[in-house]
Amino acid sequence: MLSFTKIFRRGYRVVRDSELIQILNSEIKYEQSTDQFKGHTVGSLGNFELSWDGKRSKDVVLKRKCDSGEEIALSAKLGYGNFVELGENSNSLPFEALMKICIKKPELRSLLQFDCVIENKGYGLSDFSISRVCYLPSSSCLENEVYRGPLFSDLDPQLQAMYKEYLMDKGIGEDLTNFLILHLHKKEKDQYVNWLARLEATLSKPPS
Known part of the structure; x- marks a missing residue:
């Protein structure tokens, strides 16, 4: 027979878990019912193709092969928070995006790499700036310590x-x-909602 202390602790834990589950459910419903991106310009891929967009990865990869034979690979992920005050009606997104672009000429091993930042300008608009331009002898040098040139600025x-x-x-x-x-x-919002749902499912699972 369980002691009174053990019964009390188990009951307290069940109540505490139940409260947490309610909070998680409330947050999930809020995220699913709130259109945070209403009014934002959708944009388009243009001549690029979406090559990678894993459900659990932070980044996406785009690729394009130009008529000239040039190959362009682009990866992007969310970066730091955007703390610029643009006004209540600016419809500003909270994060900037980090973008890396590699351009390879046909029949050459070398490539150009551009490190860029996509900046949210508010009102559904965006722009990008370049932070660094690198010449790389080959794609195998992407992670090596090679001279990457001066700061773009x-x-x-x-x-x-x-x-x-x-x-x-x-x-x-x-x-x-x-x-x-x-x-x-x-993508980040979907991952957040899925993360909340996994937490809720774990807490809701009855003990074996």
Whole structure:
């Protein structure tokens, strides 16, 4: 026979779990019923194809092969919080996105790598900035300690502008960045709701 203390502890634990389950259910219902992205510009992939979008991964990968034979690979994931105050009606998304772009010329092993940030401008709009441009002898050097060039902000402003125009000519413009930053926020929300649901299911499972 269970002692009174053990019965009390078990009953207290059941009540505590029940309260937590109610809070989790409330949060799940709120997230599922709230359209946080209403009014945001959907954007489009343009000539890119969605190559990877794992349900449990943070990033997405896009690829494109140009008529010239150039191959472009782009990966993106949510970055840091956007703390810029844009006003109550700005419809601002809370996070910026980190974007890495690799461009390979046909019949060459070397490639160009651009590290970029997609910035939420509010009112359903976005833009991207370049933080670094690297020349890599081959794709095997992606993780190696090779010289990656100066900070992008240290380059001549005219050269900075030309690099951005170069990427825009490759199809990396506002339409694509709108798609990416919205898609990544929706992806993060889906993962959050699934995480809440797994917690709720674990707590709801009766002890064996």
